Amino acid sequence: MSKFKRSQRIAMMVMEFLFSANKNFSLNYFCEKYDVAKSSVSEDLQKINKSFQEQGLGMIVSNIGASGGAYFKPSISKSETQKFLETLKNKLQSKERILPGGYLYYSDLIFNPKITNYLGLIFASRYIDEEIDYVLTMETKGIPIAMATANYLNSEVVVARRESKVTEGAVVTINYVTGSTRRIQSMSLNKRSMQPGKRVLIIDDFMKAGGSAKGLYELTKEFNCIIAGIGVVIDTEIPQQKMVDNYFSLLKLKKVNEITGEIEIEIGGK
């Protein structure tokens, strides 16, 4: 006789899957934890899978065999993504967000866990099959999005810093040219932070000419790691020619008019 009723067991399994996305749990693990037969666990997994799909979060991928297991594969539907980006776009287009110089204020959105979780889910859905070991970003505003993405991918975050700190030990530093202002800047990464041969997803909040993405790209190569993708939340229409190809962006900033207060953003950057 099991310690838990089915619905209670299912509730607990959902918690475990959500806490450890993209991590395989053996069927035996569940059998032992809940003291039930494999056939019951299999049935549970089917029900949980339906619920994940209904909720629009992804699916439970099961492998029912002797060495069987199951994992939560995050995946957000196109329509859910569209709905979320529509809301985000509308928030971003509020004219109070225009800063002197025509910049856009959006830190409040990037650092809101509700929004960040969604952004992470969207990026993870896109790169879930790429077996990402590290999500690499640049301090500061890329960090929350990288954390949320890594959470769904079951990987770790590595953060490049603008200046190397005495408290950080040996670092690898590269110089790069910022695409828009053509200034030379540097970024550093702790020597210990990435093992060679691993697969890296570069995530950032904003891309204008792509200078810092290019810097992160070069840094990844210095560590002999493989670049599996580049994802940014917002890119700009101008300049059209970016310093990196093959990136994926969610929103495209087309126009900011400081005088009229007009902001034009398009869903589905690149």
Added chain:
Amino acid sequence: MSKFKRSQRIAMMVMEFLFSANKNFSLNYFCEKYDVAKSSVSEDLQKINKSFQEQGLGMIVSNIGASGGAYFKPSISKSETQKFLETLKNKLQSKERILPGGYLYYSDLIFNPKITNYLGLIFASRYIDEEIDYVLTMETKGIPIAMATANYLNSEVVVARRESKVTEGAVVTINYVTGSTRRIQSMSLNKRSMQPGKRVLIIDDFMKAGGSAKGLYELTKEFNCIIAGIGVVIDTEIPQQKMVDNYFSLLKLKKVNEITGEIEIEIGGK
């Protein structure tokens, strides 16, 4: 006849609660979404509550009345906290972590979402009744912990920066004295980032003399906000006198010996 079976409905409700910790859902919301009677929802909530408690994550607080609702109140048990901190302590005490100058390398831990989620859960458990509006931190390493904490508290993160950026608009800047090296440094916060009268939880990864916590404290006062607490992951035994009182820390760093490789950390800082 409901659209979903009980176990499937429960699975979906668990997802909603976990995605929106500390947020109240009305009973009507669940009744309409799943097309079931209030009595069924109440029963579901009881089952879900048991599962949350069994899993050691907290509880579902229900208010069964005309305007009734329920929310997930995160709370980690003392024994679970102890177990997690024991593991973290052992990882931190590995002598390969000692950097030149006697600093400790721990970025890999702080930026690992699994570890960060736990840290967030521990801080949220402590401050859940404080009605926190903002979790305030200092770039860079405080950010992941602040995000995880805010996620469980249903609040937003605000990040103070070492230098003000042209892309950030008007900022409030204060100067502060770093406690350990007695240097003057500054930190800036966007003027838009906090509304007056709100309740602020300060979170950081490390505290030596408490200079930056003191800076964040002063900054909070400049915004006419209320300091509801200060939480840090690691504090140091020396100096004993910190620049802020009333902080809460998880681990205390007692000794780092660069020559012998000995690191001594104690659970339950302050």
